[in-house]
Amino acid sequence: SQTIHQWPATLVQPVGSPLSLECTVEGTSNPNLYWYRQAAGRGLQLLFYSVGIGQISSEVPQNLSASRPQDRQFILSSKKLLLSDSGFYLCAWSVPKHSGTEAFFGQGTRLTVV
């Protein structure tokens, strides 16, 4: 069966520090991978998605970046965190099918920038 791992679960980082959140998927190959962010009390915002190794599409301009060094690994990074980067980050995967498919989510990372 397919599983998705996301870590860490919680993170408190000072302003200006770097960030690295990792997400790995098991049990599937060539998935589409996504990073979403949810600010407190708000809906999900798509940050990045990837349809293959090294292929990253950014949905919103920001000081975050994403990388996909391996087929089932997706990393969200920042060189210098801002207070506004605080939020709940979710990694997800889906496998494209002609009939459409749902996305499956990790448990999320609660990031607090102080």
Add this chain to the structure above:
Amino acid sequence: SQELEQSPQSLIVQEGKNLTINCTSSKTLYGLYWYKQKYGEGLIFLMMLQKGGEEKSHEKITAKLDEKKQQSSLHITASQPSHAGIYLCGADGNYGQNFVFGPGTRLSVLP
């Protein structure tokens, strides 16, 4: 790109009341998904709808997709405090290349 709108933005109901949340797409939906989330936690998959006019139920929650496949509704019957949370519709509009969500509806159920 696919855009989803949800209404209402937030909803407060008394326990035992029925309620409906709507999701509207700017484009024809290939697949429409409903999720429930409590802030700071992962998403719980509720239902997936693919065919025009399709209706699915799970416990006290029923979701429908209209014939044109551009609008879906989520109906909760006899709401309970356990139904409280954020309800999100999601859509896969182009063979899974970009899975997007609506802004969410925050539901509170008062005991």
